[in-house]
Amino acid sequence: MSYIAKPIARHPKLKRNALGLTHRDYEGAMSTLCAGCGHDSITAALIEACCEIDLPPHRIAKISGIGCSSKAPTYFIKQAHGFNSVHGRMPSVATGANLANRDLIYLGVSGDGDTASIGLGQFAHAVRRKLNMVYIVMNNGCYGLTKGQFSATNDRASPSKKGAPNPFDPIDLCQLAITLGAGFVARSFSGDKAQLKPLIKAAIHYNGFALLDVISPCVTFNNHAASTKGYEYVRAHNEALDRVDFVPLENEIRAELAAGETRDVLLHDGSTLRLNRLDADHDPEDADSALTAIRSRAARGEVATGLLYLDPAEQDLHATLGTTARPLNAMPMSELCPGADKLAAINAKFQ
Amino acid sequence: MSGVNDFVVRFATVNGSGSASANSIFAKTVFRMGVPVSAKNIFPSNIQGLPTWYEVRASEAGWVGRREGVDLMVAMNAQTYEEDLAAVVPGGWLFYDSSMPRIWPRQDITVLGMPIAEICAKKWRDPRQRQLLKNMVYVGAVSTLLQIDLDVLEGVISDQFGGRAKLIGPNMEAVALGRDYAAEHFDCPLPIHTRRASGAEGKILVTGNEAAGLGAVYAGATVCAWYPITPSTSLVEAFESFCNKLRVTADGEKLFGVVQAEDELAAIGVALGAGWNGARAFTATSGPGVSLMSEFLGLGYFAEIPMVLYNVARGGPSTGMPTRTQQSDILACAYASHGDTKHVLLFPADPGECFSMSADAFDLAERLQTPVIVVSDLDIGMNSWMVDPFEWDDARTFDRGKVLDAEALDRAENFGRYRDVDGDGIPFRTLPGTHPDKGAFFTRGTSHDEAARYTEDGTVHARVLDRIARKFETAATLVPKAEIVSGGAGAKDGLICFGSSRPAVLEAMDKLASDGIRVDMLRIRGFPFGDEVAAFCAAHERVFVVEQNRDAQMRSLLILEAGVAAEKLIPVLGYDGMPLTAEFVRKHLLKARPTAAVAAE
Ligand SMILES: Cc1ncc(C[n+]2csc(CCOP(=O)(O)OP(=O)(O)O)c2C)c(N)n1
Ligand code: SF4
Ligand SMILES: [Mg+2]
Numbered sequence: 036m037s038y039i040a041k042p043i044a045r046h047p048k049l050k051r052n053a054l055g056l057t058h059r060d061y062e063g064a065m066s067t068l069c070a071g072c073g074h075d076s077i078t079a080a081l082i083e084a085c086c087e088i089d090l091p092p093h094r095i096a097k098i099s100g101i102g103c104s105s106k107a108p109t110y111f112i113k114q115a116h117g118f119n120s121v122h123g124r125m126p127s128v129a130t131g132a133n134l135a136n137r138d139l140i141y142l143g144v145s146g147d148g149d150t151a152s153i154g155l156g157q158f159a160h161a162v163r164r165k166l167n168m169v170y171i172v173m174n175n176g177c178y179g180l181t182k183g184q185f186s187a188t189n190d191r192a193s194p195s196k197k198g199a200p201n202p203f204d205p206i207d208l209c210q211l212a213i214t215l216g217a218g219f220v221a222r223s224f225s226g227d228k229a230q231l232k233p234l235i236k237a238a239i240h241y242n243g244f245a246l247l248d249v250i251s252p253c254v255t256f257n258n259h260a261a262s263t264k265g266y267e268y269v270r271a272h273n274e275a276l277d278r279v280d281f282v283p284l285e286n287e288i289r290a291e292l293a294a295g296e297t298r299d300v301l302l303h304d305g306s307t308l309r310l311n312r313l314d315a316d317h318d319p320e321d322a323d324s325a326l327t328a329i330r331s332r333a334a335r336g337e338v339a340t341g342l343l344y345l346d347p348a349e350q351d352l353h354a355t356l357g358t359t360a361r362p363l364n365a366m367p368m369s370e371l372c373p374g375a376d377k378l379a380a381i382n383a384k385f386q
Numbered sequence: 387m388s389g390v391n392d393f394v395v396r397f398a399t400v401n402g403s404g405s406a407s408a409n410s411i412f413a414k415t416v417f418r419m420g421v422p423v424s425a426k427n428i429f430p431s432n433i434q435g436l437p438t439w440y441e442v443r444a445s446e447a448g449w450v451g452r453r454e455g456v457d458l459m460v461a462m463n464a465q466t467y468e469e470d471l472a473a474v475v476p477g478g479w480l481f482y483d484s485s486m487p488r489i490w491p492r493q494d495i496t497v498l499g500m501p502i503a504e505i506c507a508k509k510w511r512d513p514r515q516r517q518l519l520k521n522m523v524y525v526g527a528v529s530t531l532l533q534i535d536l537d538v539l540e541g542v543i544s545d546q547f548g549g550r551a552k553l554i555g556p557n558m559e560a561v562a563l564g565r566d567y568a569a570e571h572f573d574c575p576l577p578i579h580t581r582r583a584s585g586a587e588g589k590i591l592v593t594g595n596e597a598a599g600l601g602a603v604y605a606g607a608t609v610c611a612w613y614p615i616t617p618s619t620s621l622v623e624a625f626e627s628f629c630n631k632l633r634v635t636a637d638g639e640k641l642f643g644v645v646q647a648e649d650e651l652a653a654i655g656v657a658l659g660a661g662w663n664g665a666r667a668f669t670a671t672s673g674p675g676v677s678l679m680s681e682f683l684g685l686g687y688f689a690e691i692p693m694v695l696y697n698v699a700r701g702g703p704s705t706g707m708p709t710r711t712q713q714s715d716i717l718a719c720a721y722a723s724h725g726d727t728k729h730v731l732l733f734p735a736d737p738g739e740c741f742s743m744s745a746d747a748f749d750l751a752e753r754l755q756t757p758v759i760v761v762s763d764l765d766i767g768m769n770s771w772m773v774d775p776f777e778w779d780d781a782r783t784f785d786r787g788k789v790l791d792a793e794a795l796d797r798a799e800n801f802g803r804y805r806d807v808d809g810d811g812i813p814f815r816t817l818p819g820t821h822p823d824k825g826a827f828f829t830r831g832t833s834h835d836e837a838a839r840y841t842e843d844g845t846v847h848a849r850v851l852d853r854i855a856r857k858f859e860t861a862a863t864l865v866p867k868a869e870i871v872s873g874g875a876g877a878k879d880g881l882i883c884f885g886s887s888r889p890a891v892l893e894a895m896d897k898l899a900s901d902g903i904r905v906d907m908l909r910i911r912g913f914p915f916g917d918e919v920a921a922f923c924a925a926h927e928r929v930f931v932v933e934q935n936r937d938a939q940m941r942s943l944l945i946l947e948a949g950v951a952a953e954k955l956i957p958v959l960g961y962d963g964m965p966l967t968a969e970f971v972r973k974h975l976l977k978a979r980p981t982a983a984v985a986a987e
Contacts, residue, residue: 372603
């Protein structure tokens with residue numbers, strides 16, 4: 036299959052954002068994924084979220100690995116540069132891109148095979164470097180593109196389409212990310228746009244490493260009744276720990292807070308994350324509490340979703356390295372090359 | 387052949403004993419007396435307790451390659467006494483610590499014993515200090531044996547210890563102990579000794595890795611990612627340390643970012659991501675790292691992303707001889723990755739070229755939009771070479787390649803990322819974030835058409851591959867031209883070499899000339915080969931290809947890529963991991979000649 040351009044149809048009634056753009060301006064090429072694939076729903080949520088928070092499309096860089104999920108960046112924000120790299124190595128490419136220009140927004144898109152199998156090492160190290168990016172895992176528990184083999188996130192005993200149960204324990208990317216020091220960790224479901232959209236917005240505004248692990252059923256290979264990554268199962272066992280609302284800086288209205296249930300978290304850039312806690316025991320600013328919430332749900336066969344963990348002390352690799360606030364890729368050569376007169380002293384040292 | 391300002395001294399020590407700094411002080415002192423030197427560090431893949439050798443050749447004639455045969459062995463390691471004794475040339479000298487006297491079973495050399503340990507035990511109480519200063523005692527003794535200028539030695543020691551009197555004092559005391567003992571007990575100076583000379587005047591003594599690291603700073607590299615591996619580590623360390631001196635603003639902001647990655651796959655991923663995003667980016671590694679990087683190198687080739695990879699080669703296969711030198715990654719670099727992949731290679735011959743070719747490498751990477759591999763080796767990278775001082779021309783302009791900015795995009799009609807507008811095979815690229823609605827494209831390793839759109843159309847795929855092949859033809863006109871050295875008018879024999887083989891080959895040519903044999907030399911400096919390479923082969927009846935690997939890899943590349951007939955190319959191969967010597971080249975060339983003559987008939 037080759038590239039399919041999407042016909043541009045402009046509806047005069049489409050809502051425009053602060054840049055005068057509509058959702059259509061955040062779309063990409065026509066998706067070539069299977070009809071009903073969870074990945075397309077995540078793409079749709081990304082399009083709406085980016086539009087609604089007024090991101091200039093061309094100031095986004097989309098980077099992915101290999102897989103059905105990693106193809107998704109072609110299907111949103113065509114005015115943004117994209118980079119479909121190699122299998123499991125999106126984090127390193129994103130690290131380099133971010134080092135070169137810290138002013139863009141980096142959306143990393145990956146699959147569960149891409150991240151939890153071949154790319155587990157790169158994932159872990161991007162987390163611990165606190166790379167400022169949104170890392171989206173379109174998690175279907177299988178390798179879609181190579182026809183449905185189990186991936187490392189597939190639950191133990193969850194059967195394949197042909198019925199063979201998975202003999203291995205899953206890697207829980209959210210638990211792993213929390214343990215490794217990610218600043219923002221959320222889990223959601225491709226079928227729950229109302230939950231997913233504000234999480235995407237908040238993750239983009241978070242200055243640091245933000246993981247969105249989105250369960251995204253593979254309708255072709257892993258969506259049968261017994262699969263724990265299918266629509267039916269996740270709809271029935273989804274346990275939202277909280278509801279998140281994202282309020283950008285300029286729209287902020289200080290609403291009355293219902294004590295004990297709603298909490299505002301002010302992000303680095305002035306916007307607000309409004310958290311409506313559904314589970315009073317879960318404190319998203321406490322890593323242990325977050326891990327317990329995930330594990331206790333998993334023990335009951337449930338999937339904890341929502342904002343699982345948030346470190347309000349946002350940290351970023353550039354701060355650690357002490358790099359200049361200006362993008363390195365825009366630095367004039369005259370500032371980078373020390374010039375001939377500096378050489379005299381250097382040569383003298385070797386004399 | 388040995389004599390005044392013409393000798394080899396070898397220090398046999400134990401690694402981790404502090405001898406490295408004493409040995410380099412010795413080399414630097416001879417160098418500062420104006421005598422051309424080359425220093426080779428022959429070290430183990432180990433941190434402490436194993437044998438290590440440091441070999442210093444002085445050559446007033448200016449030969450800076452390694453020379454076989456040791457004139458003076460400073461045998462400080464009992465573990466290696468036997469082989470150290472064997473390495474001394476007949477008529478040579480062996481100096482050792484005679485605190486435990488022994489009989490040396492050779493009558494044809496002179497043994498010089500000094501009870502160093504005993505003397506040191508009397509002088510210093512602290513064992514650590516005793517250990518370190520012991521090294522300076524033998525340096526002192528050797529300096530008298532070789533009539534080395536004390537003032538120069540003191541100057542070097544003072545520089546080494548940053549002028550700190552507290553350190554200089556004890557070191558000079560140790561030197562004096564050695565000097566006094568030698569003056570009293572030995573026939574000083576030895577027939578091999580030093581005198582002031584001018585051959586090294588105005589030169590610098592530097593390793594290739596320091597030079598390449600500095601070169602990357604001058605080339606404007608801002609992003610570096612790496613994973614530690616001998617012998618490339620010191621290149622990145624040099625880059626970072628020069629950056630900390632030269633690339634930090636008054637407010638303390640760094641105009642560079644160095645990431646020690648989790649492995650080489652990540653290191654090259656970072657470099658490619660940064661190159662894609664418009665920064666000059668590089669990584670440095672050695673053979674095992676190149677193997678790990680090959681998938682990404684293929685992506686860089688096909689998606690056309692600039693970056694520079696320094697491969698400081700060591701002895702393979704596998705972990706091989708990690709602390710010895712070889713030129714055995716030529717084919718692995720030229721064709722790194724699956725599919726129809728080829729890479730642009732540069733071959734610096736010494737630290738001077740490591741510096742100057744760095745800027746060339748980054749220019750070429752951006753001009754050609756492809757990974758450029760600088761193929762150095764352990765000998766160049768980690769040993770101290772005497773070269774001309776680094777030079778930089780402030781009028782030099784950088785070639786940032788075909789990048790369209792927002793204005794150019796507004797003017798451009800029909801931008802296509804992979805369209806060959808100029809007929810040189812090199813398309814135009816854009817950087818992320820440049821223009822609100824023009825110039826965005828999708829970079830991918832899957833097949834794409836001229837507008838960067840995914841395709842499974844075989845004709846389009848073949849067309850794109852042909853265009854990249856055209857780009858490679860352009861590359862052949864842009865890489866540094868080969869160096870050609872005439873062996874005298876009408877020489878029928880040619881010799882091709884590259885990289886660290888240069889000094890040994892030049893010296894061998896000189897020796898062969900005295901044997902009455904004239905050979906022209908061509909030193910390859912870049913790949914794809916320029917026309918001069920095939921022309922050189924055509925102009926000679928037979929061509930010896932000197933290289934430091936078993937399988938004659940450069941010869942294969944010449945056959946494959948320069949269309950030279952296999953029969954014409956006679957391999958001369960050294961692959962024992964030691965820097966090449968002129969004697970080796972001469973001997974093997976002479977040996978290869980008669981058979982070659984038969985083959986040519
Ligand atoms: C080095 C390498 N090994 C194997 C493959 C084959 N491969 C392509 S996609 C894929 C798995 C993708 O799984 P996942 O990341 O979960 O993406 P999904 O298709 O499920 O969205 C594999 C193994 C490859 N492209 N590269
Ligand atoms: S195979 Fe599965 S993951 Fe891939 S596009 Fe189809 S439904 Fe989606
Ligand atoms: Mg998957």
